[in-house]
Amino acid sequence: MKARAAFLVFVALLQHSEACVQHARGSETHHDAPTFMRRSHPAGPPSKIALTNVRVFNGYRIGTPETIVIDGDVIGKDLSGVKDAIDAKGRILIPGLIDSHIHIPDMAGLEELTSYGVTTALSMSCRNYTRCHALRGHHGLASFFSAGVPATGPGSSHARTFSVPPEQLIYPTSDPTAVVGYAFGNGSDWYKVTAETNGPSQDMQNRLVAAAHALGKKTTTHASDTASWAQAVASLTDNIQHVPSDHNMSAATAAHIRRNGQTVTPTMEIFRAAFANPDVIRILRGTNDTNETYATVVQNVRILRCAGVALLAGSDAVDRFTANLTFPFGITLHNELENLVRVGMTPAEALRAATSVPAKTWGLTDRGVIAPGKRADLVLLDADPLLDISNTRRIARVWVAGIQYLDVAASFVERSFAAGE
Helix, strand or coil, X not given: CXXXXXXXXXXXXXXXXXXXXXXXXCCCCCCCHXXXXXXXXXXXXXXXXXXXXXXXXXXXXXXXXXXXXXECCEECCCCCCCCEEEECCCCEEEECEEEEEECCCCHHHHHHHHHCCEEEEEECCCCCHHHHHCCCCXXXXXXXXXXXXXXXXXXCHHHHHCCCCHHHCCCCCCCHHHHHHHHHHCCCCEEEEECCCCCCCHHHHHHHHHHHHHCCCCEEEECCCHHHHHHHHHHCCCEEECCCCCCCCCHHHHHHHHHHCCEEECXXXXXXXXXXXXXXXXXXXXXXXXXXXXXXXXXHHHHHHHCCCCECCCCCECEEEECCEEECCCHHHHHHHHHHHHCCCCHHHHHHHCXXXXXXXXXCCCCCCCCCCCECXXXXXXXXXXXXXXXXXXXXXXXXXXXXXXXXXXXXXXHHHHCCC
């Protein structure tokens, strides 16, 4: 009963946006130094390792056993100077996973994420640039990239519900060039717009996106209803976070997105969790007489896939809300891969949605595939994920830029191998 009550509190906090649940944690304005202390320690500096008898996922299929060289922080080409050899005994090697929508608040979040084979975190907001900077560049832990302060309109659901300070809001008189320049000047990797009722106008969204593009930067837009989606598409933002839950989109809309070259991060898992309880819609809308359903989310993802729109796997994980409720890091991305397969993706497509597709979308050219010269972000699996996508949970080892992460999530580890098989 307590868990159910906590879940309803969680849903109530979401207000008119089932997604972007990070905001329920607060505005990230407090710098808590202890949260930036590591509990784990890397196995040591990267060296030259030969991983023998390993079957490699190349983005489309899994090959026959071969040898992969980890040469420092990258994938190497030759065996000369190898310091150690590991017999993978036919296990599967995939690129480190990329979570394309997450909200990491502290070092513990990076550690948990890494333990599940997620080696790159794409945070979709940052309201404290000092805090976000402190999460970057930790050896042996998931890489952290982030948007800055999202463009949020006064009087909008996000502004009201999460008490966004006035200085962080976008007004009709705001200068898009100055706003975007400030975000990138403080280390943001891309710019985020929040499209919603009373959010930035269509003209302002267009100008914000254009200002980012003028700097050679990319943008993403939060949009979880049909009207907001129309704004996001028209703005020519590079990526749209979430899908509508109120109406099925048309095939023509999906085709238009494809022609624009826009990508979508559906975040199905957070919608699935939010709609899992029959009281959710009543809490959100004050009535059960509504057309918002998880089935609509599923159908819209199917429509996008059929149109050939590039889809990215993102969890929208935030970790803990209350003592009884979590939306944890790592495992939720594995859940999202399963959701993507359920809507019709092949397991290989789902894996690409968490590896090569986000790497291409966000210009992370050093990762996302297993090839010489690429970053040695690698996950060794005990079973074939192309036979069953849930086998991504069966993690044996994880490397981040060539450094083995020793504290692989306990429930995922095959004990014989972890013990030194």
